Structure formats: structure tokens, C-alpha cells
Amino acid sequence: MLSATYDSLLVVVSLLVAILASYTALDMAERINTTSNLHSMAARFWLAGGAVAMGIGIWSMHFIGMLAFRLPIMLGYDAWITALSLAIAIAVSGYALWTVSRPELPLRRLLKSALFMGIGIAGMHYTGMAAMRMNPGIDYDPLLFLASVAIAIVASAAALWIAFRLRKNTPHVKAARAGASVVMGVAIVGMHYTGMAAANFRTGAICMAAREGVSPGWLAILIVVVTLAVLTIALLTSVLDARLESRTAKLARSLAEANEELTQMVLHDHLTKLPNRTLLEDRLTQSINKASRSNSHFALMFMDLDGFKAINDSLGHHIGDRLLVEVAERLTGSMRAHDTVARLGGDEFVILVDLVKPDDAMPVAEKLVEVVNQPFMVDKHELRVSASVGIAIYPEDGSTRHDLVINADAAMYHTKRSGRNGYNFFEPSMNANAHNQLQWLQDLRVALERKQFRLVYQPKFRSPDGPVMGAEALLRWQHPVHGIVGPDEFIALAERSGLIIPIGAWVLDEACRQMQEWIKLGYSDWKIAVNLSALQFADPHLLDVVTAALEKHQLPASCLTLEVTESTAMHDTAASMQTLQKIADLGVDISIDDFGTGYSSLLYLKRLPANELKIDRGFVRDLSDGTEDAAIVSAIVALGRTLNLRIVAEGVETEMQQDFLTSVGCDALQGYLMGRPMPPEQFLQAIRPLQEAARQA
Template identity: 65%
Template sequence: MLAGSYDPALVLISLCVAMLASYTALDLAGRIATTRGWPVLLWIGGGGVAMGIGVWSMHFIGMLAFSLPIPLGYDLTLTLLSLAIAVLSSGFALALVSQDRLPLWHLLCGALAMGAGISCMHYLGMYAMLMQPGIDYDPTLFGLSLVIAVAASGAALWIAFQLRHNTPYVRLARAGAALVMGVAIVGMHYTGMAAARFPEGSFCGASPSGLDSDWLALLIIIVTLAVIGIALLTSVLDARLESRTAQLTSSLAQANQELTQLALHDNLTRLPNRVLLEDRIEQMIGKVQRSGGHFALMFLDLDGFKPVNDAFGHHVGDLLLKAVAQRLRDSLRSEDTVARIGGDEFVVLAELAEAEDAVTVASQQVNLLAQPFQVAGQELRIAASIGITLYPGDGSTQQELLRNADAAMYHAKGNGKNGYSFFEQSMNTNARNHLQLLHDLRAALDRREFTLHYQPKFAASGEPIGAEALLRWQHPQRGLMMPDTFIALAERTGLIIPIGDWVLDEACRQMREWYLQGHESWRVAVNLSALQFCHAALVQSVADALQRHQLPARCLTLEITETTAMRDADSSLEILGKLSDMGVDLSIDDFGTGYSSLLYLKRLPANELKIDRGFVRDLEQDSDDAAIVSAIVALGQALDLRIVAEGVETSGQQNFLTRLGCDSLQGFLLGKPVPAEQFLERLSVPV
């Protein structure tokens, strides 16, 4: 037998090529697993070529590493055929591991087919030497090489299938697996080579005209490394591109989720907003229509929230709203909904076993919100008014249910707040009237429907000293309306600010006329609402009205209630100080009905105390009222303030108040409110 030998360098290179080809195969399997559509075919085809060249190169370099004491060569046709078998086997392997599942019988059949292909490639490559006489093979080693080929193929298929998905440390795992696979493939090759026996006198039939082994090894190494390198680089770059695309897709999905969250939820409390609430009401209506049952829609408005917001600022108000939302959310079941639809308004949507259960749910919410809240180091107390509609019964659509629940909520507020009220059909009429009145009130200024009536004020001597301007609304359908029918609505909607500015301007204009007619010592009194008094532009509005009508500031008296003045005493001191510096006369109205601090009262730059008509009315019958009035007069005199008594309707009241020392009086006994054009005529004062 001819004795063969191996080039150690080429043997080592063949092992490296085997491992590199194995790693490339594993990486390509991963790319195929994450690709969808027609690109899968491109990856299988291109990957089969790259992997087939790599596996074939390992075998062929291993054969080139083998030398005999005779010239060797390789038939080109057979060599290319062995390469084609390697490419087809590799493509088959990649297609197999690209499946979603790899059952055991698929794995076994694939191992047999791929093992047969690799064995065929190897032994066909050896046959390409065209040895004469032919090569003898040791049956044991020959069989062992076939077993190794099948086992290595099965192991390679299983490893490629397991490592095809991108997981943490997957590249490290693929590198380790490539080492094992490379050793197995090399083992199969050199076992097959060891099985070959070359008889004495043999010669290579392909040596004269076949491929020359002297330069073939270098060419194959260069081409193989180039093909595998390109395939691997393409796979890595594509993987990075896919990763970035996946990150972008994830970012877009997250952005869409956040946009959906913003579109369907309240920004502050993260509760569902009106859009999502309306959808859930529709779903609940459909569920009840299909399966029966009941649900309640509860419109909830916070009582006392605005004073908290005004006193502690919007930041604390926002924290309180979040605390309310959390308390409501925690009290409800997962199938119920609590939504915030604006400001301090919430809606609870609760499925009920029986319609009567709505009472339990509503009572729970009222009691829950009546408990104190600890917010920003403050103990805050609020209450809730709840309007309830039931389905079926109180509406057929979500709009109707919400509208009726809103009407019931206003009814609950009218009944004293901090409670609940079920919807009744009569409330719709009241709600419509309320909305119509609000609509008319918004247009009243533009339509010049407001007018002022003036009630005269008299000194204790009986001499007229001015008038109080009283607002009236000449409604086109309802006739002359008193302030108590619309002022509360104006304050609740903020319309009191422009209305108050008009009253101030009109009173100054009228007083200017009287001033020019010779009544220079008179004063016109204008009432300021609490909202007006707190408005930032009040001082400037007063200054503008006086300047516009060229009216001396001493001719204007601004009346604020005791409660308004004491609500935020420090702020009141600042505002009243600015008005006083301007020269405007200041009066504390309804004195004795609030809770004044004498410490602050003596610091207020007021000129006048006005005794509430409630004390004057029963002055002659109630000794307590007489004592209170006497005390107020004494207090005012001690503080050097003028004392005005309103609501004087009898001569007895007039005499009593005059004897006490009141500076001025007003009431129906002395003169009723009349339009400006009748005022002087009623006084019988010569112009």
C-alpha cells in the first residue's frame, strides 16, 4: 500500500473553515427564521450556496492536505459535481430548519438525507482523483464515516433549529455550537480519508489533465473565505437593520399606545375621559339589551372644590383631584368605570344586580368623599352632589343618560349638596329652563337688556345723600327679573365679571349726571360680588370707569360683604388698600352676618359699616336684634366708621336707628328702587 501524509497547516485550515462554515450556517438559520415572505427563498438559496461552498471547501482542503508519493490531480467535472451536492445539501438543511416546528421524524429524515449528501460529496470528491486501480476502503472505517456524517448532520440540524431565534448570548452559543459541529464534520472527513487504501503501483488518472493541487488549495481558501465572509457580513448587517427596524416599530407602537392613552384618558387623573366613557356606556347598553340587567350612570360634582383651588392654588387643586380619582377608582369593581369629564366633574358607570343597588353605590360615594383628604400637608374637606340615571328607564342613548344625570346632579345641589338625587322627568324641564336662561344671560349685555334701579340713601336728618345701584334684567319674555334669579348663575359661569364692569360703568355715568346737576356731595354705591372682588383687573376697572366719566373717586362707594372681605383677609387688605388710596369710599355690607376678626376689621381701610336688613326687620320685636344693632353701631363709632342701616320699613325702626346714632338709612319707608329717570322726581328735590 502507498503511504500517505498530511500537511498540518492545511489540516488546521480545514478545521477553521469547518467551524466558520458551521457558524455561518447557524447565523443564516437565524436570519431565515425571522424573515417572512419571498425573502426567505433568497436567504435559503444564497445561504445554501455560501454554506455548501464552506462545507465542500473544508472537505476539499482536507483532501488537498493529503499527499501520496505520486502526482495527484482532480477531475474538474466530478469536483464541480461534488460542490453542487454540497450546495444542495446545505440548501435542504436551511429549508428544513426554517420550519416553525421540527418533529423527530423530520429531524431523522433530514439527518439521513443530509448525511448521505455529505458522504456522497466526500467520496465523489475522492473519486475525482480517478485512481488506477481504484481506491480500496476499510469497511469498518467507511461505515463509521457514514454514521458520523448522519450523526453530525442530525446534531447540526437540531442545534441550528434551537439557536435560530435571537436570545441573550445567542452569538456566544452559536460560536460554541460551531466548534462542536466543525469538529464533527472534520472527524467525518478524516475518518473517510483513513478508510482509503491505495495499492502499490497505483497512479492518479486525473493528474495529467485535472486540477493541479499546487495552486488549488490557495484558490479555494481565498474564494471560500470571501464567500463565507460576504454571507456572514450580509447576515450581520441585515440582522442589525432588522433590529433597528424592530426598535423603530416598537417605538412607533409605544407612541401609538401613548397617543391612544392621551386620546382616551384624562391627562391629570389617568381616568377615562368623555370619549372612552361614551364608548363604555354604549357597550353597557348593548350588554343589558342582550342579557338583561341594569346599570346606573352617576354624574358626580365636587362641592367645595373651588374654594380649595382659590385658597391653596391650582397645584393643590390638581393633587386633590388626583386623590379623589384614586379614592373613587379603589372603591369600584373592575367591571365598573369612573371617568373624569372636566373640571371637578366625574361620572361613575356601575353595573347593578338590581336597580335598588344604585342607592348603596351612591351613598358609598357620598360618604367616601366626605372623608378628609391629606394633600400637600393640608387636611382638605369637600363633598359631592350626585345625579343618578338608571338603564333601562331614564334614557335610551348615552347622550340622553348623561344629560339626565347632569340634571339630577343640579337637583341634588339645589337640595343642599352633599347627597344624591335620582332623575325625574320634571328635571328635564328645569334643566332646559336653566340652559335657556344661561343662553339668554350670555346675550343680555350685547342686547342692552340690563338696567339699573337706584334706591335712595338718606342722612339721619332726612337729607338725601346718594343712592345704591341695583341691577335689573329686562328679559324680553320673562319681564323684569330681580338679581336673585340670575346672579348666582352669572357667578357660576364667570359672566359676573363683564356684567359687574357694566354696572360699575353705568353707575359712574349716572352719578356724573347728578354731579353736574349740583349733587356733588352724593355717592353712588355699587355692590361687588365675591368673584368680582377677587378678579385681578378690579382696581384697574374702577380707575378706568372713574376716568372715563370724569367722576371724583369720593363719589363712588364700593360695597363688599363681610364674608367676602374676611375670606382671604390679607389679600382683601391689599385690594382695599389700593382702592382706598385711589379715594374710593368702601363699605362693609351685611355686617353682623359673617365671622369677622376684629383684628382684621380694624385694619381694613373701610369707611362704612352697613347693618344687614335681617337685624333691622325684627328690631322692634326682638330684643336680641336690638342689642346686636346697638353693638354694631357702638363698634362702628369706636372705629370711626359711618353706620348705614338698610331695610328700614317702619317709622319705629327709623326712630330707633336714628336715636342709636346711625349716620344714614335706606329702605322702602324712605324710598323704593326706581329707574334713574324717576329718581330725582321721587325725591322731590329741585334740579
């Protein structure tokens, strides 16, 4: 027999390649497992790539081991048979990766797969040995041959089990894979060298592939370089994909959290965290659909807090807000989990309650009134409010969302008119008012589209009687049936329905257009004043609406004054300060309207970026020397002077009021004494004589 030797360096290299191939196989198993669908293109890509990388790794370990083998004769390898052994290695690797990517790996499947894989690896090894084409052929020791096949099967079983167990990305899995790769690599190498030990070469034998085949000298270098390149590329691709997947997953989680937070903000009241109008409408629609299918009942209850405004005005909005939160918690705690408690705004709450029969609404309403009647402790204040509740039952009191809302609202107002602190079911006698409200709401929805709104303008005069400083734009509704309708009759309905937002945007746009017309006529020193409702002031798109109106009509920002009521400006002061500052940064003037009627902290008032204070007409109406109103007006003027604000008094109707307001230092006056609200075509005609008189004086 020919005496064989081994190149120790190549033996070590073969072991390292086996370990690296094992680690690559374990990593590829994770990449295949992370794909959501094993039949997807991504899973097939990783399976094919992993099979190629793992197959080349195992095959190259085998061939490097054969290249480390030395005989005292020239050796070579048949290229086609060598390629066949490589194909066997890739096929076996693909089968192994497919096996460990399955959801489960029962013992029977494990043993069956290990037998197939072990025989495949042994087949690769002995096919590679056959590539030497020895003459006479290689004699194999039967015991060592069987031992090598057994080692291949056992090593395959261990490798499959380890790969299946370590295919998920869990804590410390990288270290576990590294250790497992060493075990698997040693087992693969052990199988190979056991198979090599089983081979015996007769004396005088020659290698038929030494001349025609591939010589081992450069083949060793080529195989090592190519194998390391393939395995390195496979590992780098896997690592980069894992990082990309991790970042994608993190981004997806962040987007999901942001979407959840946005949904929470859009569908819930920011103060009480209760469902808001939008979410309530959706749940009301669902309740109608459910009750319609099952012929069941539910109650829609409107609840308004009696006495809340007095608390809010006397103790401040921060106390009022905390009281609303306390009320919301009590209401939620007293209702069932599947019932809905929503807040529409202010002190208005709506409760949706599933009923077995209509009469079941009565104890629920009694419970609501009772829990609200209990005293509240807010910031060491013992506060008491009561509840006025109106109840509409589906389908008896309405089969549509609008009918139920209007009827429950009507029942609630009936409770208020009847003495408050109680509840009333909707009755047909309330229908006239309810349907009247509904008709007004329907008319209001189309009024803007049909161009039924008009603006009239009331002049503002420099104290005492001129010249004109500008005008305040006042809204009127040219109703097709009721004629001219003042804002007092429809603004509250517009606020409650949300229509005030588009109506307010139209008012702003039309006022800017009219002011630009007056500038073209030479009145560039005038200012146009526009009132902002509380809902409009809270609109996140307010700044965009103001900017768009100014740009559309090329109106200088300094020609526009936005009037915000004192109570609106002082509600949620942090947000109000931010909104007002953004408006002021545009160059638009800010006027605090109805000053003196709300509850203002001087600390916040001095920080407001306001230019003007408007004294409420309620103080001007009963004005005379020595009265309480006169003292209040004098104090407001003094305060405004201290804060460097213009002082405007509205509602001036008598010369006595005019004289007093001038004497205490008001900068501008507005009222019926000097000019009523007029359409724009009459405005200039009416003020020209007044302008002339002011110039002559």
C-alpha cells in the same frame, strides 16, 4: 499501493474552514428563526442564502482536504463531477437549515434528519473522490468506509441538535456558538480524513482527470479565496441584518411606548389619570351597545363636589388639585374594576356602573356620597366636601348617549337645588329642563355653521374720559327663535360641550378682521381685546390659531390684546407661564381679567408676561370712598403700578366711579357710562363725538 502524504498547511486551513462554515450555519439558523413566518420571502431568502454559504463551506473544507492529499503521480479533478459534489453539499445544507427552523425537533425527526444528512455528506465526499477518475479505481477499506459514514451521521445529529438549541438570540449565545463551531468543525474534519484514510490507490494507477480536469495547483487558491469570501459575506450580511433588526425592534418598542403614552395623554385626564371625556364617550357607547344586545341595564352618574370652589379659591389651586386627586383615588377604590370613573374637568366626575336591575344603582350612589363625605388630609389641611349625584338609567332614562348625559346632568342639578350632599334619580318632571338643555346644545352646534354669531364692541377710554384706546370684542348669538342671546346664557354650555374651541377661534378671527378695517380708516393706535375661555387657553393649538388670525388679516400683533381671567392664569401655573410667554413672544398684549376675584400668588404674578390688569366690575359696582371695595381697588392699582402694568377698570356706570378710579391712577376705563357694546357699523358713529370732545378738552 501508492504512498500518500498531506500538506499540513492545507490540513489546518481545511479545519479552519470547517469551523467557519459551522459558525455560519449556526448564525443562519438564527436569522431564519427570527423571521415571523417561515413561509415568507425573507425566510426563504435566508434559507437559500444559508444553504449556499453552508454548502460551499462544507464542500470547500472537503476539497481543501483533498487538495492537501499528495500522491507520487499527477492529480486532477473532473469539473462536472466536482460541481455535482458541490450541489450535493448545498442540498444537504438546505435540508439541515430547514430542519432546525422547524418549531420542534423531536428525537425521531432528529435521527431521521441526521441519517439523511450524514449520508448526503458522505455522498458529497465520495463523489468528490470520484472526480479524480483513477484507473484502476480506488479501493476502499470497508471498516474505515463505514466508520466515515457513521462519523458523518453522528456529526450531523450533533450539528442539528446544537443548531436547534442555539438558534435563538439569548444571552451568551455568541460564545456558545463559537465553542459549538469548533466541535462541529472537528467532527466534519474527522469524517473527511477518516474517509480519506479508507481510500487505497494501487501501484501504477493513473489519474484520468490530470490532463482534462482542473489542476490542483490554482484550484486550492481559488477555493480558499472564494470560500472565505462567501462565508465572510454571509456572516457580515447576517450580522448587519441582526443589528438592523435589533434597531428596528428597539424603534418599534419606542414607538409602541410613545403611542401608549400618547394614548394615555389623549384619553386620560392629566391630573387624576382618570378617563377623560373622549374615553368616557367611547365606553358609554360600548355600554349602550352591550346593554342593547343583552336587554340589561347600566347607570350613568354625574357627580359634582359641593364646597370645592371655596377650598380652591381660599387655599389655592395646588391644594384644590391635590384634593381632586384624592377624590379620584377614593372613587376608583370604591368601585368595581369593570366600572368606569371619569373626570370631565373641574370638580365634575362621571361614573358608569353595570346593573342587574335599576334599583341596584341606589347603594352605589349612597356609597359614593359616603366616601366623599369622609374628611381629606391635604398638606396638613383637613378638608371636607360633599357630593351631589344625578343618576340616569339605561334604557329607562335615555337610549342614546346625549339623552343619558343630559338627563343625568339634570338630576345632578336637581340634587344641588334640593340641598346638595345626596343623590337623585332622573324623573320625567326634570325632562323639560333636560330637553331644553339638549335643544340649546343642538342649536349651538349649528350656530357657527349658519353664521348666527355676532361681535359687538365696547370702547375703552383713556382715563378719565378719552380718547378711545380701542375696544373689547364681546360675543352675541343671533338665535333664530330667542333673538339676541348673551354669552352668560350659552358660554357654560359651550365650555362643557367643547364647542368653545371653534367658537373662540371664530371670535379671534372676526375681531382681527374688524381691527384691520379700523386700521385702514386711520385708527392704527387702537387695540382690540378678545377674551379667552379656560378651555380655549388650555387648547394646545391656541398659539397656531392666534398666529393664523394675525397672518390672515395682516394685523400687527401689537394691536391685539388677549384677556385671560386671573383664576385661569393661576391654574397650573407652570403650563400657564409657558403658554403666556409664547403669546407674549408673538408681540400680543396679555391682560389679566377679573383681577382680585381669584387666589393669586404675587410670586407668580410678577413673573407673568402680562401688560395689563383689569379690575373686576364687582369691585367697581359698590365703589365709594372709605368702603372695603375702594381699599381693594386702590391696592390693586398700586400693585399694578409696581409691576409696570396698565390698569383697566370695567363696569364703570357712574361719574362717581369714574372720578374715584381716575384719582387712584387707573389708566383706562370701560363701562356703560362712556359706551355700551355696539355693532361695528355703529361703533365709529358713537365714538366720534366723544373723540371730538376729548380733543377740545
